Amino acid sequence: GENVEQHPSTLSVQEGDSAVIKCTYSDSASNYFPWYKQELGKGPQLIIDIRSNVGEKKDQRIAVTLNKTAKHFSLHITETQPEDSAVYFCAPGGSGGYNKLIFGAGTRLAVHP
Amino acid sequence: DVKVTQSSRYLVKRTGEKVFLECVQDMDHENMFWYRQDPGLGLRLIYFSYDVKMKEKGDIPEGYSVSREKKERFSLILESASTNQTSMYLCASSSYPGTEAFFGQGTRLTVV
Numbered sequence: 001g002e003n004v005e006q007h008p009s010t011l012s013v014q015e016g017d018s019a020v021i022k023c024t025y026s027d028s029a030s031n032y033f034p035w036y037k038q039e040l041g042k043g044p045q046l047i048i049d050i051r052s053n054v055g056e057k058k059d060q061r062i063a064v065t066l067n068k069t070a071k072h073f074s075l076h077i078t079e080t081q082p083e084d085s086a087v088y089f090c091a092p093g094g095s096g097g098y099n100k101l102i103f104g105a106g107t108r109l110a111v112h113p
Numbered sequence: 114d115v116k117v118t119q120s121s122r123y124l125v126k127r128t129g130e131k132v133f134l135e136c137v138q139d140m141d142h143e144n145m146f147w148y149r150q151d152p153g154l155g156l157r158l159i160y161f162s163y164d165v166k167m168k169e170k171g172d173i174p175e176g177y178s179v180s181r182e183k184k185e186r187f188s189l190i191l192e193s194a195s196t197n198q199t200s201m202y203l204c205a206s207s208s209y210p211g212t213e214a215f216f217g218q219g220t221r222l223t224v225v
Binding site for chain 2: 006031036041043044045046049089094100101102104105106
């Protein structure tokens, strides 16, 4: 099955700095690469995703980059703001008739004013 | 507005009780999932279902069972609750593999 690793587990930045979170996966057939954000007291919500025929996707201050050869993809947040403080999860998959939807262990991002 | 609704936000049960956690989605999704979330351990998959009456074990199914009698409803059952099942439980649904998953608000279960 899919083995998913996410680094770092915690990240602390100053407001305005950039943050990068990396997700490594094992299933070379994976073709869907999403990032979810979980705010306190809520369920995770999709913030950005990318498919395997695209190398990079950007949405305002957030971007996702994919390296299929190396089997990793990254979340980039620029000009961080306090409201970016949350736990972020990756969940690579989409390869089979059905998939287990496995998440990385999560990254707790703290943005300090 | 798409919705995944979990029946309770907070639940306190006694050791040995049978516990039912209910999840309903209104998006006609094929796939439904149950996770538990513990500090430092991320989201761990308990069970998932890709069709009515179909279920598959996730990574930590021991001590749990599930039921999906209707497409919109997926229930997680703790046959005999134990204190190590105290956790946050999250339900999710998606239309098919490789698409966005939608989560409920979570149920914080405490077993005493």
